[in-house]
Amino acid sequence: xxxxxxxxTHEVDADPATPLLYVLRNDLELNAAKFGCGLGQCGACxxxxxxxxxxxxxxxxxLLEGREIKTVEGLGTIDSPGPMQQAFIEEQAAQCGYxxxxxxxxxxxxxxxxxxxxxxxxxxxxxxxxCRCGTHMRILKAVKRARELMKTAAMAPASGERKV
Amino acid sequence: xxxxxxxxxxxxxxxxGVAGAFVYAWKPEIAPIKPPERASFDxxxxxxxxxxxxxxxxxxxxxNPGGKSxxxxxxxxxxxxxxxxSNITPDAETGIGxxxxxxxxxxxxxxxxxxxxxxxxxxxxxxxxxxxxDDNRALYAFLMTRQPVTATPPPNxxxxxxxxxxxxxxxxxxxxxxxxxxxxxxxxxEWNRGAYLVNGLGHCGACHTPRNSLGAEKASLHLAGGExxxxxxxALDGSSSAPVVWDKDxxxxxxxQGWHPxxxxxxxxxxxxxxxxxxxxxxxxxxxxxxxxxxxxxxSAERRANSDKLLEEIKSGPITSAISNDQSASGGxxxxxxxxxxxxxxxxxxxxxxxxxxxxxxSTVNAPDAQNAxxxxxxxxxxxxxxxxxxxxxFADVLTNNQLNDLLGYLRxxxxxxxxxxxxxxxxxxxxxxxxxxxxxxxxxxxxxxSNIGAEDQ
Numbered sequence: 001x002x003x004x005x006x007x008x009t010h011e012v013d014a015d016p017a018t019p020l021l022y023v024l025r026n027d028l029e030l031n032a033a034k035f036g037c038g039l040g041q042c043g044a045c046x047x048x049x050x051x052x053x054x055x056x057x058x059x060x061x062x063l064l065e066g067r068e069i070k071t072v073e074g075l076g077t078i079d080s081p082g083p084m085q086q087a088f089i090e091e092q093a094a095q096c097g098y099x100x101x102x103x104x105x106x107x108x109x110x111x112x113x114x115x116x117x118x119x120x121x122x123x124x125x126x127x128x129x130x131c132r133c134g135t136h137m138r139i140l141k142a143v144k145r146a147r148e149l150m151k152t153a154a155m156a157p158a159s160g161e162r163k164v
Numbered sequence: 165x166x167x168x169x170x171x172x173x174x175x176x177x178x179x180x181g182v183a184g185a186f187v188y189a190w191k192p193e194i195a196p197i198k199p200p201e202r203a204s205f206d207x208x209x210x211x212x213x214x215x216x217x218x219x220x221x222x223x224x225x226x227x228n229p230g231g232k233s234x235x236x237x238x239x240x241x242x243x244x245x246x247x248x249x250s251n252i253t254p255d256a257e258t259g260i261g262x263x264x265x266x267x268x269x270x271x272x273x274x275x276x277x278x279x280x281x282x283x284x285x286x287x288x289x290x291x292x293x294x295x296x297x298d299d300n301r302a303l304y305a306f307l308m309t310r311q312p313v314t315a316t317p318p319p320n321x322x323x324x325x326x327x328x329x330x331x332x333x334x335x336x337x338x339x340x341x342x343x344x345x346x347x348x349x350x351x352x353x354e355w356n357r358g359a360y361l362v363n364g365l366g367h368c369g370a371c372h373t374p375r376n377s378l379g380a381e382k383a384s385l386h387l388a389g390g391e392x393x394x395x396x397x398x399a400l401d402g403s404s405s406a407p408v409v410w411d412k413d414x415x416x417x418x419x420x421q422g423w424h425p426x427x428x429x430x431x432x433x434x435x436x437x438x439x440x441x442x443x444x445x446x447x448x449x450x451x452x453x454x455x456x457x458x459x460x461x462x463x464s465a466e467r468r469a470n471s472d473k474l475l476e477e478i479k480s481g482p483i484t485s486a487i488s489n490d491q492s493a494s495g496g497x498x499x500x501x502x503x504x505x506x507x508x509x510x511x512x513x514x515x516x517x518x519x520x521x522x523x524x525x526x527s528t529v530n531a532p533d534a535q536n537a538x539x540x541x542x543x544x545x546x547x548x549x550x551x552x553x554x555x556x557x558x559f560a561d562v563l564t565n566n567q568l569n570d571l572l573g574y575l576r577x578x579x580x581x582x583x584x585x586x587x588x589x590x591x592x593x594x595x596x597x598x599x600x601x602x603x604x605x606x607x608x609x610x611x612x613x614x615s616n617i618g619a620e621d622q
Contacts, residue, residue: 058505128547
């Protein structure tokens with residue numbers, strides 16, 4: 001079946017019941033999303049579907065025909081990081097980093113739909129995503145910085161998020 | 165001439181009738197008092213009142229989530245309009261600080277405020293009228309020793325004539341009978357205690373009994389299943405949808421700990437109820453279980469046999485193997501969704517309350533309507549703050565309404581003997597838009613006040 005990931009259409013040869021996470025990592029070699037618990041309880045596998053944050057470990061690809069999937073790879077590149085990535089780099093908001101792609105995608109989904117989300121809203125929204133290193137304060141700081149960077153990026157598209 | 169006399173007579177009758185209605189409807193103000201000192205209440209009475217307030221679940225309506233305990237202002241949607249809960253802290257200006265104990269007793273017994281206004285039955289005085297004078301005294305002591313909070317709820321949004329409180333006198337005449345609980349001499353003490361708690365302060369029927377078009381509980385369908393905050397409140401009588409028959413012991417366990425291995429975890433508004441009951445002594449919980457078990461009655465031989473058979477089958481583990489080859493019309497897509505999204509928890513064999521329930525045991529999947537199943541799949545069971553709790557991720561952002569329909573169709577076909585639900589797509593759409601409002605709570609349910617019963621503000 002066909003999957004739209006980060007703006008490109010991929011022909012995927014997998015059982016329709018396969019969780020999206022496995023297809024992303026094993027078939028498409030997009031390794032940002034991580035396997036954490038496999039139960040939708042830790043958030044490491046979080047990606048965006050049609051602008052909403054979802055657990056890719058619990059989402060069979062048969063649900064995703066014709067829908068837009070976005071992973072951290074779709075937010076920018078190493079040479080030209082998107083505002084969310086830039087903010088995490090600037091705040092050095094990773095310890096082991098395993099939870100970070102999930103954190104970024106959930107934060108991205110929030111700020112895309114609600115650019116002026118309050119600090120409290122950010123905190124509540126990120127609740128489903130766990131960090132075992134205790135990097136929470138830096139992660140929150142990075143998301144708040146991303147909130148500002150995304151606004152700047154929106155005003156000056158050339159330096160901002162790569163359009164994919 | 166004759167006709168004129170008739171008119172005069174009719175007019176006089178109407179005048180007398182209206183006057184009579186006013187006299188019936190009119191309640192005197194009870195003189196305000198100076199808010200009593202804390203020291204004027206006995207500490208053990210206050211503590212007893214705290215437990216009773218938990219049974220009454222006062223905090224559920226009278227505390228706005230995240231707000232100060234008992235300061236009111238919670239939005240309560242009703243089929244008739246929106247009501248905002250009142251401030252029941254002892255603040256003299258905006259709360260009940262000037263209420264004497266007599267005024268409080270009258271509010272509980274008769275549904276009348278201190279100034280003589282009729283209260284809306286969103287305040288379940290149809291149940292609270294059962295509460296004894298002694299228990300009301302303890303509740304009064306507890307509430308009058310809370311932190312006073314200055315807060316006035318927004319005005320109710322009710323259409324004419326419902327915004328005229330005198331109308332409530334008519335409602336009461338039709339549907340309300342006041343009077344403290346009278347023990348049934350034909351039953352033992354435990355049963356009577358249970359009936360007192362369940363039908364009085366516990367006001368179980370407020371959710372678990374269906375209501376008529378005027379919002380009153382249908383007396384003939386006592387505890388036959390109702391509705392609460394967008395959730396079906398399952399039947400507690402013989403028509404219970406639980407696949408495993410409830411009995412006194414399982415009801416006790418469920419009410420005591422908020423879950424039971426054969427029935428799953430209390431969720432939706434019930435999570436808050438079992439959370440609150442945590443304060444009660446075992447004997448009171450047992451009494452409630454005894455009473456409810458008697459309402460459920462002895463199941464039919466067939467129901468008992470099915471229940472026993474199911475418990476045997478559950479012991480031999482999940483039925484996954486049968487699923488994987490099921491490519492039947494309704495089974496195909498729904499089965500694949502179930503296997504990828506649900507089975508990892510619901511078939512991993514971890515025990516309750518943290519493992520997913522084997523759906524053969526689920527009252528929700530066996531229920532007469534799909535609402536609770538829709539709520540659970542869309543919104544899941546959020547984590548409780550700062551304490552261990554059962555959780556389930558929500559799938560609202562993944563599943564379309566048609567996909568949800570496929571999934572529920574499969575669950576219903578595969579895990580129950582019940583007929584398919586036919587209105588899932590429309591119900592799900594109305595649930596998402598908020599046309600059908602659903603409150604979503606963690607399994608311990610206690611997210612409204614700063615602590616279990618809101619007894620201490622932090």
